[in-house]
Amino acid sequence: MSAEPATPALAPTDFIRDIVAADVTENRYAKIVTRFPPEPNGYLHIGHAKSICLNFGIARENNGQCNLRFDDTNPAKEEIEYVDSITTDVKWLISGWADHCLAFKAKGASPEKTTVNGLPDYFIAPVFESKIENQKSKIDSEPFSASSYFDQLYEYALVLIKKGQAYVCDLSPEDTDKYRGSPDKPGQDSPFRTRSVAENLDLFTRMKAGEFPDGTRSLRSKIDMASPNMWLRDPLLYRIRHTAHHHTGDQWCIYPLYDYAHCLSDYLEGITHSICTLEFVDHRPLYDWVLTSLDLPRALPHQYEFAKLNLGYTIVSKRKLLQLVNEKLVSGWDDPRMPTLSGLRRRGIPASAIRQFVTSVGVTKFDSLTEVAVFENAVRNELNPTAQRRLAVLKPIKIVLTNIPAGEVIACTATNNPQDETPTTRPLALTREVFIESDDFAEVPPPKYFRLKPGGEVRLKYACIIKLDEIVKDATGSVTELRCTADLTTRAGGINVEKKVKGTIHWVSATQCIDAEVRLYDRLFNVTEPAAELDFLRVVNPQSLEVVTAKLESSLASATPADRFQFERIGYFSLDKDSPVGPPLAGAPRLIFNRTISLKDTWAK
C-alpha cells in the first residue's frame, strides 16, 4: 500500500471536520453552514482567530457558508463600536481565503415566515457580499445578529409557555440562586413553577409590555431542578432589562439569554454545525432541549466543542486587555504588542500567517498551551518569501573609508528578494562615510566573532570588503568613528569578487540615507502564563518597547503601510499606520517603522 502524501496545510483534519465529513457523506444537510458568533463587547484577538479559521475553514472545504453573527442579547455590555471593529477584523482575517463563504443578511431583514412540510417556520436567507459586488443592483447587507430575531424568539417563548415548558418566575435573583442548590445538592422547585398557562401567558405579555421593573420576574424553562447538570435546573430564558439596545433601541425591555437565543439563532439561519469552546459542553443538553421542545420542521443544528487557544506570554482576557489600555501600559487596543487582531495587523503580521498558525495548532479537546515560537515560525514563514530586502542600521556607528574621496559615489546593486525565482534589484550608493550596526563592531571581540574587529576584514553586503585600520575615540574614550580601507577589487565585477571573508554586514551611506523612528517590540509579559499570576500587571515586561532613530537606505522613503520589508540581518518591518507616507518633507514628521518580528539569531543565543 502506497501512502498518500500528507498535505496537512491544504486539508487540515480534526474531530470536528471528521463529523462534518460524515454528515456530508450521509447527506444529512443540503449545505454545510457554520457561523462565527461574537458578542460585540470587545475587540477580536488571536484566540478568536482560531474559531474564525475553524468555522470559515469548514465552510470553505465543503462549499458551504459561514455567517458572521453578533450575539447581541445583552444590551448592557454591547456597543456599535465593537460591531464595526469585529466586522473589519473578520473580513481582514479571511481576505483572499474565504471571502466567498462569508454570509451576511439583507440590511434590516428579519426571519421570514414560511411553511415547511406543512408546518409554519421561520428562516433568514444569506446574502454574499462577494457575489453582489459583481452585480449591477447592489443589495445593502449587514452581519446577522441575534437582536434581529427578537420577534421570533418571543413567539417561540409563547409556544414553550403554551406547552407547559416555560413559566414566569417571581423569585428575586438572590432567591433564584438559593433554589438552584449546588453541584452536589439538588435544587428546589420554584414556588411559581406550577403557575397555569394562562397566568404565565398574561405575565409574560406584561413583562414584554414593560409593567415590571428589572429583576422582578423572569421566564424560566421547566426542566429539572434536581439535575446533576446545573444548567438544566430551570435555566432562565428571558430577563427584564429596561435598557436601550445598540440595534433595537427602546423597542424591548425583555431580553433573551444566551442559551435560549443561541440555539434558535442557529436554527433560524439554517446553521448545521454550531461550533463553540469547551466551557459550553455542559450547555449542550440545554441547546438540544430548547430546539427539540419546539417541534421545528427543518433539520436541527448540533453543537460541537473544541479547546480554545492558549498562547505563551499572552493574555486575552477582555478585562485585562482593557486594563492594559486604561493604565496606558500600551497605546491602545491596536498597540502592536497587543494580541488583538487590530494590534497584530498594525504590527505588520499578515492575515495568512495567523491563519497558518491557528491551523498548525490543530483542533482538539485538550486544554493546551502553545509556545509563541510556533506563532513566530508561522510569521517568518509567510514573510520570508514575500518581504522586500532593504538595508537599515538601527544603532549606527560611523565608518570612514579613507581611500574613497569625499563626494564620490560608487554604484552598487542590491537584490530585492533572493527567494524570488527571478530576483529584481535596486541601486545602492557606496560613499566615503557609511554607517554600520554598532553590534557589528567589537574592539575586544568574543570568540568566533565574524564581524568587524581591529585589523579584521568584513564584507559590506552588495559592496566590497573593508579592513579596519584605526579606531577613533573622543576624550571620554567612546568610539566616534572607525577608519577603514575599502578593497574595491572585491566589488561585483571586480577581479577579487570571489574573495571570502567570514563576515558580511549591512550598512547605509551616511550621505544618502534617511532617518526614521523604528519601534522595536518584545513580548508584553515576562512569564509564560501571565493569566495565572495573582497580579498580571507585575509581570508586564518593562522593555517591551524600544524606540530608536535608525538610518535607512533612501529607497525606503516611498514605503507604504502595505509593504513588508526585511531589514537584512535584523528582522521584518512595516510602516506604522500613523507614519507619514511618501518622501519626507523638511520639518515634517519622519517615518515610523514597526518591527514585526526579528530574524532568527542563532549566534546571539
Add this chain to the structure above:
RNA sequence: UGCCUGAUGGUGUAAUGGUAGCACAGGCGACUUUGACUCGCCUAGUCAUGGUUCGAAUCCAUGUCGGGCAGCCA
C-alpha cells in the same frame, strides 16, 4: 468529593485493534555576499496498574492528575 471533559517527546498534534509519524523548540554539521533561508543528521513520547487480544496509544476496569460547571454574562 455531584456532573461534564481530557491525558502521546520540552511544546502542539497524527495514528480510529496491525511499523508511534509530523511540526515547532533544542543539539551537531553542510551551504551562504543575511550567523537569515535551505539541506542533512541527532535528541526525545503513549499518565499508572491490571485485563481482553496473536497483536492495545486505540477496547474494558480501577486509580492518578488536569480543565470546566452553581450570572437575571456570553
